[in-house]
Amino acid sequence: MSGGTSETKSVNFAMGNKVRRKIINFLANSNRDIEEIEGLVGKNTLDFHLNILKNAGLIGLEERTVIISEYGKNFLKGKKENGTEEIKDLSQAKPVEIAEIRQLLPCIADSTKFRVVANMSPPLGGILKILEPIFPRGNYSDKKDSLIIQKGEIITTIYGSGKVVMRMVKNEDEAREELENLKNIINETINKGVTPPPREKVRVELMELYKYLPQTNCRECGEQGCYSFAIRLMAGQITLDKCTQLKEPDYATNREHLEFLTTYI
Ligand code: SF4
Numbered sequence: 001m002s003g004g005t006s007e008t009k010s011v012n013f014a015m016g017n018k019v020r021r022k023i024i025n026f027l028a029n030s031n032r033d034i035e036e037i038e039g040l041v042g043k044n045t046l047d048f049h050l051n052i053l054k055n056a057g058l059i060g061l062e063e064r065t066v067i068i069s070e071y072g073k074n075f076l077k078g079k080k081e082n083g084t085e086e087i088k089d090l091s092q093a094k095p096v097e098i099a100e101i102r103q104l105l106p107c108i109a110d111s112t113k114f115r116v117v118a119n120m121s122p123p124l125g126g127i128l129k130i131l132e133p134i135f136p137r138g139n140y141s142d143k144k145d146s147l148i149i150q151k152g153e154i155i156t157t158i159y160g161s162g163k164v165v166m167r168m169v170k171n172e173d174e175a176r177e178e179l180e181n182l183k184n185i186i187n188e189t190i191n192k193g194v195t196p197p198p199r200e201k202v203r204v205e206l207m208e209l210y211k212y213l214p215q216t217n218c219r220e221c222g223e224q225g226c227y228s229f230a231i232r233l234m235a236g237q238i239t240l241d242k243c244t245q246l247k248e249p250d251y252a253t254n255r256e257h258l259e260f261l262t263t264y265i
Pocket residue numbers: 213214215216217218219220221222223224225226229242243244245246
């Protein structure tokens with residue numbers, strides 16, 4: 001490949017597709033059999049995508065083996081150096097187990113719900129951040145080395161150390177079911193051994209913000225009431241710390257939900 005305009009166009013076209021990016025990232029560390037790639041992206045349009053990658057000079061085919069070309073390797077290296085699309089390797093990661101549920105305590109904010117502390121083994125450590133995109137509402141914090149996931153009312157925090165805290169669960173059965181789901185989602189990604197595709201942006205609804213506000217309409221924030229506050233929050237015109245009620249311990253969980261949701265506004 002000479003790197004001329006037409007080659008650049010065909011590479012851009014090839015890499016502009018999510019499935020083909022997934023394939024090329026999968027090939028970053030080793031050649032793969034067609035069957036392995038089928039397992040990753042499905043069989044239906046695989047020939048079509050491989051042809052486009054081949055025509056762009058990014059891969060070669062030898063019988064049933066797909067090989068990344070030198071040009072493809074350089075392309076990925078360039079992306080990594082530019083920080084535009086870092087290749088993440090999950091091939092060394094081991095599937096996890098929920099080793100132990102240590103506590104089931106009433107939630108501080110809602111005594112009808114429970115807070116569970118469990119342990120994930122082996123700890124996810126450095127790959128925790130890579131897993132963020134597999135959860136539609138997942139947020140990784142470098143500072144705390146933790147991944148917070150919201151699913152309905154339940155907020156789960158996974159720490160790099162292996163500790164898992166799940167809040168607002170109804171009972172132990174629900175906690176076990178949710179922890180099992182969590183384990184399966186994580187292991188499915190680890191078994192594929194590749195970086196999850198970029199996450200679609202989560203849409204936050206106005207009523208969702210309103211739902212978690214105290215709804216006392218006390219006006220201490222200077223707004224007409226909680227609904228007006230929600231509108232301004234949605235528009236990015238006001239911050240959560242202006243709501244005095246959310247600072248009360250009774251609203252700790254509401255605040256946690258709102259802090260999470262506002263990261264998506
Ligand atoms: S301070 Fe909070 S609870 Fe009071 S009206 Fe404003 S948003 Fe509602």
